[in-house]
């Protein structure tokens with residue numbers, strides 16, 4: 319592995335500290351590096367990502383994945399994502415110590431694997447409808463030795479009808495999966511009451527906010543807030559949309 323493929327240069331650690339108030343431990347840095355190398359290797363066989371340069375990978379995959387756990391509004395620091403839940407929720411209905419997360423449409427493991435590495439006390443389910451991606455991820459997770467990740471092959475819309483997944487998760491992560499209203503439709507039925515769906519988006523428009531209204535009303539949820547931010551290196555504008563599940567589901571049938 320040449321120097322150009324070393325992922326975490328000291329300046330990236332500084333940027334993490336400056337932007338998120340957090341830095342990975344040596345062990346986490348090693349895991350991020352192994353994860354990166356695993357993706358590069360898998361990319362030779364599977365179409366996993368076009369973002370392969372170290373700096374790009376760091377910013378657009380790793381930093382971006384973790385940015386969803388850090389919000390300016392709550393003053394939250396990403397090292398303790400439980401604060402996010404507590405700050406936003408304002409009560410302790412969700413157990414703060416070990417949250418259940420689901421990454422819907424994880425692809426090559428984003429944002430779920432960086433989140434799992436950064437926050438090993440939470441359990442992360444990686445869901446994708448493409449079996450070969452999940453097979454690849456299973457091998458990579460074993461290679462990394464991370465214990466807090468499980469995988470599922472399936473479609474989100476079918477999971478929403480299954481008792482073992484319905485209203486089971488504290489946080490759902492969705493990046494580059496579907497239009498916002500479809501993401502809400504996938505995520506809300508899987509969340510416990512009070513759980514959060516985090517939609518990682520590029521541009522965001524008022525029309526998209528409007529497009530969420532009917533599905534939020536139907537499934538019981540609301541927009542907690544919308545956060546706009548700029549990425550630290552390429553200075554792209556991105557958004558995270560935080561949706562809160564607010565009511566038990568009435569309208570979706572369950573399947574055994």
Ligand SMILES: C[S@@+](CC[C@H](N)C(=O)[O-])C[C@H]1O[C@@H](n2cnc3c(N)ncnc32)[C@H](O)[C@@H]1O
Pocket residue numbers: 422423424425426427428429445446447448451472473474475492493494495496
């Ligand atoms: C563009 S990729 C994004 C992957 C990753 N979230 C990221 O940001 O790099 C979208 C992924 O979502 C998966 N996907 C799309 N619709 C899905 C659904 N209804 N249920 C589960 N996975 C889905 C696809 O197989 C694909 O791997």
